Amino acid sequence: MYVCLCNAVSDKTIREVVRRYQPKSIQHLRQLVPVGKQCGKCIHAARRIMEEEMKHP
Numbered sequence: 001m002y003v004c005l006c007n008a009v010s011d012k013t014i015r016e017v018v019r020r021y022q023p024k025s026i027q028h029l030r031q032l033v034p035v036g037k038q039c040g041k042c043i044h045a046a047r048r049i050m051e052e053e054m055k056h057p
């Protein structure tokens with residue numbers, strides 16, 4: 001499922017990046033994958049997926 005339609009980033013991509021690089025914040029995640037760089041609508045969903053993946057990898 002696409003989380004970020006502007007940049008075609010899927011939840012699977014976010015989960016893989018979180019597992020591999022363990023970003024400490026949404027800002028850090030944004031340096032690793034291009035989420036929220038255009039319309040910004042995906043940022044809350046991206047944060048939720050990141051937090052979920054950190055709690056239950």
Ligand code: FES
Pocket residue numbers: 003004005006007035036037038039040041042043
């Ligand atoms: Fe992610 Fe627009 S949906 S920046």
